[in-house]
Amino acid sequence: MSQLPEQPAGTSVPTSADVARLAGVSRATVSYVLNNNTTVRISESTRVRVREAAADLGYVPHAAARSLRAGHTRMVLLPAAPTPAGRPHERFFTGLEADLRRLDYTVVRYGSVGLGADEAARAWAELRPVAVVSPSGITLTPKGIGVLTRSGAKAVITLGPQPVDGAHALVMDQEEIGGCAVRHLLSRGRRRIGVVIPQEPGLAPYAAPRLAGAVRAVEESSSGARVQPLPLRFDEASAQDLAGRWRGLGVDAVFAYDDEYAMLLMRALQDARVAIPAETAVIGAGDLMLCRLLRPRLSSVRTELATAQPLAEMIDRLVQNPGGAPERHDLLRAAAVGREST
C-alpha cells in the first residue's frame, strides 16, 4: 500500500499540486510549464513529464483561483436582455434561467464560438460549473462529458435532437416533427412528398432527423408513397431555382423544414404559378404567427416545448443527488395543425 494518503478516487478534482506530485516537480514548475511561461527556463524533459502528468490526471486549471491570484479577470460580461417576444427557444432558456435563479443558482450563458467540442468542454470546465446544459450546435462528446464531471460538474445534460452517451438527455425529438408532417400530408391523400433540407450548416442536426422521421412515417404507412429530399438555401434565388424545377420533380406535397423556409418556398411556388394546395401542399413547422398571416394560411407542425420548470427541478435534483444512471426525457410534443395550405 502507498504511504501517501489516498485520494477518494472519483470524487476529488485534480489540482496543480496533484500534477506536481505525479511529475515529481514543484507546483511552481507546473505553473511555468502549463502557462508556457517564457521568462523561466525549464528543461524539455521536465516539460514533457509535467504535460503528461496533467493529461493523465485530466487536469483543468481553476479559473476562479487563477483570477483571484491575478487580481483581475479577462472576463467580458454580455448581460443578456430578456427577450419578451423571442423565439420559442429563447423563451425556453429565459424561463429556465428564471426558474434556476429562484433555486439560487447563478446562470451563465457561455459562448464558445469557434471552439471545437472538446476545447469547449475544457473551457467550460475551467469555470467549475455545478451543472451544464448543453444545447445542440455544440456536440458534447463522451470525452467532454468526462472532463466536465471530473472537474466537479454534478449534472451534465444535453439538450438537443439526439442524446449523447454518458450524459443525461433532454431530447427534442426532431424525427417526430418530420413524422407528424408526413402523416398529415398522407392523410390529405398526398403520395409524393418533398422534404426541404436547409443548406445552412448549423441546421443539419435538426434537418437530418426530420428527414429520417419523414422517411420512417412513409415506410410505416405502407401507402406506397415516396420521399424526396430537396436542398434549399435560405435565400430567394435558391427558392426560385427550386420552384422553377418544381414540375419536373413530380412532388404533390412538401414538408418545408420550418415555417420560415415554408414561407420562402411558398412564395416562390406561387410566383411560379404552382397552385397551393391544389397542385402542391405545403407544411412548415413551429406554428409561428406568420402561419396565420400567410395566404393560403400555412399548415404547420406545432412543437410544444415543455415548460422549463421541470428541467430546473431536474437539475436541482441531480446536483443534490448526483451519480444516477443517465436519465432521458422527451421535451417535445409535436402535432400537425392543418390549415389552408394542405
Place this chain on the structure above:
Amino acid sequence: MSQLPEQPAGTSVPTSADVARLAGVSRATVSYVLNNNTTVRISESTRVRVREAAADLGYVPHAAARSLRAGHTRMVLLPAAPTPAGRPHERFFTGLEADLRRLDYTVVRYGSVGLGADEAARAWAELRPVAVVSPSGITLTPKGIGVLTRSGAKAVITLGPQPVDGAHALVMDQEEIGGCAVRHLLSRGRRRIGVVIPQEPGLAPYAAPRLAGAVRAVEESSSGARVQPLPLRFDEASAQDLAGRWRGLGVDAVFAYDDEYAMLLMRALQDARVAIPAETAVIGAGDLMLCRLLRPRLSSVRTELATAQPLAEMIDRLVQNPGGAPERHDLLRAAAVGREST
C-alpha cells in the same frame, strides 16, 4: 461629480477586510452579518455598523474568492450555440464574442431575468468582469455604473437606443429609423401618418424614440403632415381591432414599428379590404427576408449594424487604457428601402 467615474491608483476594490476595519470588527463578523448566518449570534448594533460600513464602501463580495473557499459553485452553465441564421442582433453578439475571444477575453453572457437595474449591476459586479457591454432592456443607471467600475470594470459600455450618463455608449439611433420611415412616406405624398407603438413592455425603449424621430421628421418637413400613435399588441385580435377602426382614423400611411408588426398589420388591413398602398401605405423596419416575400412587397427601413469588430477593439483599448472621457459611437445606419407597399 458627473465626470469620469475614475479608479485612482490608491483606491482599490473594497474587500471584507476594509469593511471590517471601517466597522471596527473582524472579517469573520463581517462575513456572518452579510451572509445572514443564523448559527452565530451577533448583536444588532454590530450588524447595523457592518451593514453601514459595507454600504459606505460600496462593498461587493468577490464571487471567485467565495466559490474557491466553498469548494464548489452554484453556477449552471448554459453554453450558447452559435446561431447561424439568427436575427441581426444575435449575429452581432456572436461576432463580437468571436472577436473578443481572438483578443483572449472570456465572454460570458449573464442572464439577469427578474432583476432590477441596480440588483443586476451588483450581481454582475460580483463576477469582477473587466468589461461590461450592457444591452438595452436592462437599463444601467449611473449608480450601477459606479458599482461596476468600483469593482474593477475597466470598460462599461451601454449598447442601446440611448446613452447612459457616465458610461461609454454605442448608440443605436432609433430616432433615425422613425425619421427615415416618415421622410420616405412624406416623399410618397402621404400626410397623415400613423406610427405603431408595440404594447410589449420590453420594446418601449425602442418604440418611444422611433416615434420621436417620426414626429421630428414631420416637424422638420414643414409639410403640414401629422403623426398619430397607434398602440398595437403582437396578436391577430389586436391587429383586427385596429384594422376595423382604420377608416375612422383617417391615416393614409403607417410606420409599423418593424417588419413583423408590419406583416401582422398589413394582413389585418388587407382582410379589412384596405387597399395597400392605394388607400394606406405601409412601411416596416429591419428589412427582413419577409419584406420581399409579402405581397405587396413590404417597404422597410434597412438598419445596418456596424460589424462587431470595432466594438471588440474599442473594448480592448478601454481595458488597456481606462479612464478617458465617455466615448459615444453611432452603430446604426438607417435607410428606407421603397417597395410596393408604399
Place this chain on the structure above:
DNA sequence: TTGAAAGCGCTACCAT
C-alpha cells in the same frame, strides 16, 4: 459575542 487563523488553487517573487 467576537476574533484569530487556516486554507481553497493558483502564480510570481526570490531563493537555491
Place this chain on the structure above:
DNA sequence: ATGGTAGCGCTTTCAA
C-alpha cells in the same frame, strides 16, 4: 533549472 512560499478574498472552525 527548479523549489519554497506568500498571498489574492473569502468562509468557517476553534478559541477566547
